[in-house]
Amino acid sequence: MALCPQRRVPLQAQATKKADDMRTRPTEHETTPARQALAYGYVRMAEPDETEISRLRLDLGKYCQRQGYRLVTVFCDRDVRATELARPALAGLVDAASAANGEQVVVIVPRHEHLSTDDQLRASLERSIRLTGATLIVTDGINGHASGRRVC
DSSP states (O other): OOBOTTTOOBHHHHHHHHHHHHHHSOOHHHHSOOOOOEEEEEEEESSOOHHHHHHHHHHHHHHHHHHTOEEEEEEEEESOOTTOOOOHHHHHHHHHHHTSTTOOEEEEESSGGGTOSSHHHHHHHHHHHHTTTOEEEEOOSSTTOOOOEEOO
16 A cells, blocks of 8 residues: 555545545535525506405515525506506616616516517517516416526
8 A cells, every 4th residue: 555655644545535625625606605686576467456466476476585586576567458568667677677787687477468468569578678688587377386487
């Protein structure tokens, strides 16, 4: 058996100790906490139902928690039909996402219908979200249990 000349420790034992030290030493990734993406929820209701809005807020919060996102707020347009372009809350969301100063941002909606049932209008609204640099996620589920799909 070969011995390490400085310590009189078998070379095999020295190699094992070095490997053990490397496994127990935290890496840079482990010592630096991961930054959570900022999440903004969006809900649109043609006929506002505060109970439903509260439920949707909770569902979006559960989804964000499971995915590791930090839910900042949920923007809600009340009394807005699916075909209306004027969306004060969505405009506020776009402003907030634009002002994120380099933070990763996700915009989460429960279903496509919260943006619009009209394909062209929905595409236009998705484009305005995408121009902020945010990622749009549609959960398409109930109670925050959906996996979510990235739209843009």
